[in-house]
Amino acid sequence: MDIQDKVNVFLDSLLPTNRTYDYFVCWNNVFLQEFDIELCSINSLINIKDDALFRNTFDKLLDKTPSVISVFPYLIALSKNERDGLLKKGEPLEIIKDKKKIEETDSFYFDEKHYEDVKKSKEKYYAFFCQMGLKTLFQKSIKNSTHDYIIGVLVGLDSNGRKNRGGTFFEQLCEGPIIEICNKYGLRFVKQKSISIIKKYGCIVPEGYGRKKADFIVINESISKAMNIEVNFYNGTGSKPEEIIDAYIHRANSFRNSGNAFTLITDGASCWNNAKPQIERGFSEINNIINYSMLLHNGLEDIIKHELLSLRS
Structure with missing residues (x-):
């Protein structure tokens, strides 16, 4: 698919809310x-x-x-x-x-x-x-x-505390499928650790990101390559989407330049449906952006196969 097709799939499958009863x-x-x-x-x-x-x-x-x-x-x-x-x-x-x-x-x-x-x-x-x-x-x-x-x-x-609960819930929602992929392909799974930990497995730490914490990191130790996976859900609009995309473009480039990979799992219909220019820009400059529905339909597995296992879907 070209970038516009990816954007359309992304926007058409966004979650309307991340609010559970608790x-x-x-x-x-x-x-x-x-x-x-x-x-x-x-x-x-x-x-x-x-x-x-x-x-x-x-x-x-x-x-x-x-x-x-x-x-x-x-x-x-x-x-x-x-x-x-x-x-x-x-x-x-x-x-x-x-x-x-x-x-x-x-x-x-x-x-x-x-x-x-x-x-x-x-x-x-x-x-x-x-x-x-x-x-x-x-x-x-x-x-x-x-x-x-x-x-x-x-x-x-x-x-x-609702914002933190919402974010934590979405991380928990995504964690299970990510772990399943790691177990399937024998990859190491790390969560909520400083990015500098990838040095322990022979990976190059992206410049300026050693002390920053990652939501998730998936590592193929056999080729010393890591993928940082950031996960977030946004309910609001405003200037936030542009700031988000700018920050993750920089992070994605830093990981790519250090021989690693980056994936953003983001969701929230009220945010991204009202920020189409920002998400289009994100898709044009960040190789890997998916939402939760795409994660469940093998989107992340295809990315990991390509980025960490050199397997084309």
Whole structure:
């Protein structure tokens, strides 16, 4: 087929979505069984309208259950990485005291090592609770359950992980067929490793790519030749397709110049159907571009036979 025929086959067989049922919410990131006691205890602050009573209840809460501070990072919607830093590594949460004096900060700790210290710093943590808006939240917004509120916060935060889940799912989708081809022809399969690993098998590392990570690498050790396979799924449009193609043209040329090969497995109807000039340019300058349907219909196997086994289809 000529380039235009390849483009037409590619565009006609794109997937409309990569979203599975477990794409939308990873519930393992949402449940909080380890804080059941703390969440029940902090419920004592709900709907206390009187400020003096609220303060008195807050102080008693910290005296009797100082571990309750471990749920504070969840109340203010910190990311999982930030929460892990505070709760597992004992890192402080630094907050600027005054916008006009940004070098001056307050440090707050929420990990187990600081539970007893909190009893001596109730004034400081009460100020944190008020200035963060949490006092107002408990007085006016949370009606019955702090746990239910946090579930809502975590579901919202988890939406940030959807892009990674989608990309990981598409990699997993492609991995099985690639491994089958490698097993069929006795080729070495490597995933998520620095490209420099191919030097171990006698292959030349493309200049400037030694430290970059590859989605997949297929190696024919008998001829010391490697193929980098990059896998991605795009739901959006905009300037991204042009950037993608530019980056992969450079990578494909670098692998070709070092005596190796490169293949791009990309998909997403909403992206590529609206970026036909970019994908046409990609097909004209990158030898090997396929989508998932083409992978399943021997597209990658034909490429590997030609590039790594010197077998024409």
